[in-house]
Amino acid sequence: MEQLLRALNEHLSQNGVLAALISIFGASLAGLAGELRSNRPLTRRSIGAALLNSAVWSLIVFLLGYGALKDDLTYLIGVSLLAGIGGATASDFMVQLIKKGLRIHIRIDDEKQG
Secondary structure, eight states: HHHHHHHHHHHHHHHHHHHHHHHHHHHEEEEEEEEHHHHTOOHHHHHHHHHHHHHHHHHHHHHHHHHHHOOOHHHHHHHHHHHHHHHHHHHHHHHHHHHHHOOOOOOOOOOOOO
């Protein structure tokens, strides 16, 4: 297993863009899984928001850590995946805090009103 990780790390270190794409794709899927577990109704907007939110958090952490961890990209990909999952959770928490704590009502409709 260690040899496999070493070989993967060597391949990814030659192509940092591939490592970033793997991280973003994995975090997007993790964000989608979180949305599916939330038991909220699925709309195109909620799915897109979950994918985009997790991808952005993952990309931010990847770019911040790339300079220091570019020799260990498998670790950086793992951290970026966790950031994508955590970012979606943190965003959901902030929305719930605003809705309940500050008595502000947020309503997102997928259907056009006319």
